[in-house]
Amino acid sequence: MSQFDVGVRREGTHCLKWDERKAVFGREDVIPLWVADMDFAAPEPVVRALIERAQHGAFGYSGHDPRDVQAVVRWMKQRHNVDVAEDAVLFSPGVVDSLRIAVAAVSKPGDAVVVLTPVYGPFYSAVEDAGCVIRRSPLLDTPNGWMIDFDDLETALREGARAVLLCNPHNPVGRVWTREELERVSALTRRWNAALIADEIHADLELPGFKNTSVTAVNPDAMAFISATKTFNLAALRHSSAIIPNPERRKAFQEEYNRRGINGLNLFGALAQRAAYEEGAPWLDELLEYLDGTRRFVESFLAERLPVIRPSRLMGTYLMWLDMRKLGLEPDDLARFLVEKAGLGMTSGSFFGPEGAGFMRLNIATPRRNVERAMEQLETALKDAGLC
Ligand SMILES: Cc1ncc(COP(=O)(O)O)c(C=O)c1O
Numbered sequence: 001m002s003q004f005d006v007g008v009r010r011e012g013t014h015c016l017k018w019d020e021r022k023a024v025f026g027r028e029d030v031i032p033l034w035v036a037d038m039d040f041a042a043p044e045p046v047v048r049a050l051i052e053r054a055q056h057g058a059f060g061y062s063g064h065d066p067r068d069v070q071a072v073v074r075w076m077k078q079r080h081n082v083d084v085a086e087d088a089v090l091f092s093p094g095v096v097d098s099l100r101i102a103v104a105a106v107s108k109p110g111d112a113v114v115v116l117t118p119v120y121g122p123f124y125s126a127v128e129d130a131g132c133v134i135r136r137s138p139l140l141d142t143p144n145g146w147m148i149d150f151d152d153l154e155t156a157l158r159e160g161a162r163a164v165l166l167c168n169p170h171n172p173v174g175r176v177w178t179r180e181e182l183e184r185v186s187a188l189t190r191r192w193n194a195a196l197i198a199d200e201i202h203a204d205l206e207l208p209g210f211k212n213t214s215v216t217a218v219n220p221d222a223m224a225f226i227s228a229t230k231t232f233n234l235a236a237l238r239h240s241s242a243i244i245p246n247p248e249r250r251k252a253f254q255e256e257y258n259r260r261g262i263n264g265l266n267l268f269g270a271l272a273q274r275a276a277y278e279e280g281a282p283w284l285d286e287l288l289e290y291l292d293g294t295r296r297f298v299e300s301f302l303a304e305r306l307p308v309i310r311p312s313r314l315m316g317t318y319l320m321w322l323d324m325r326k327l328g329l330e331p332d333d334l335a336r337f338l339v340e341k342a343g344l345g346m347t348s349g350s351f352f353g354p355e356g357a358g359f360m361r362l363n364i365a366t367p368r369r370n371v372e373r374a375m376e377q378l379e380t381a382l383k384d385a386g387l388c
Pocket residue numbers: 035036093094095096097120167171199201202227229235240
């Protein structure tokens with residue numbers, strides 16, 4: 001039995017995913033399979049580092065510890081084989097904050113910014129809140145998986161889009177973009193003089209057989225935002241890193257960051273990130289094997305018992321993208337059916353834009369028995385409703 005089969009009981013810890021079920025789904029007994037965090041305890045070295053620091057007892061303002069940056073540089077080299085200079089690393093409370101700052105830093109109000117849809121909801125507000133115009137470039141759902149529509153991307157750039165926002169790997173469709181794909185995106189942004197901004201928060205969550213490439217490895221002018229928070233389940237500690245090798249871009253990012261009056265960083269967030277990067281790799285390797293086992297379980301359950309639902313191949317992230325369009329329900333009815341009849345709290349595809357209508361996103365980062373129970377409940381509800 002794996003440590004991930006045991007998991008950790010989160011109810012009663014003021015945890016969004018479990019304790020806010022009534023507010024989010026109208027029922028407190030749904031199996032929560034929505035917000036992107038995990039029902040697993042962080043690696044032991046992380047917990048230990050936090051306890052040791054907490055025992056010191058004084059938590060006044062803290063400065064930068066150079067070991068925090070060195071840990072990021074080493075992690076990027078060892079895990080992703082990318083050479084990152086220490087100067088290129090900045091810290092930020094969250095990846096969404098960084099995205100918003102980056103869009104504002106490279107554009108001016110009225111500029112078009114490309115997003116590859118469907119995509120994580122805050123991408124849209126990052127563009128709109130900078131006064132920019134969203135240029136959607138829908139991903140193509142092909143027999144070989146989700147693909148970037150390069151012709152459309154080039155059209156958008158030719159028409160003047162100032163930046164491309166990439167989700168690498170892509171939430172919600174679960175694609176790990178190949179190096180070749182990233183090189184093509186990069187060549188297009190260079191050709192049309194647009195900025196390349198990548199949310200790489202899921203980069204470490206590459207399932208066996210897939211290797212994520214950082215955009216900064218193919219384009220030194222790109223900006224990449226990474227974090228240990230998704231990888232090691234530290235989201236509430238609010239700490240992330242920005243990798244911006246180009247000094248001018250970095251200066252623009254830093255100025256926009258300062259303009260927003262964000263100052264100081266969470267001591268515990270920085271400490272947890274360092275401990276995770278320095279000592280968390282074995283835990284992560286085990287996690288990825290476990291997630292892959294759960295992914296295989298869901299795929300075979302659906303293929304054998306619910307072929308009306310089609311999962312996209314999960315390559316990265318722990319978020320499975322399920323095509324439920326063949327059930328023939330309107331998106332709101334589908335979400336309601338899953339809550340009321342199946343007792344499942346998943347994320348509705350519409351959160352990711354209109355291209356997500358009829359899809360649901362399933363978070364599998366929970367002990368496998370919860371996912372097994374979810375699949376059983378889904379089958380029963382669909383059978384009872386005559387939908388399969
Ligand atoms: C693609 C993506 N980016 C960013 C975030 C949130 O990042 P942060 O909490 O660091 O702002 C998430 C969380 O689900 C995500 O899936």
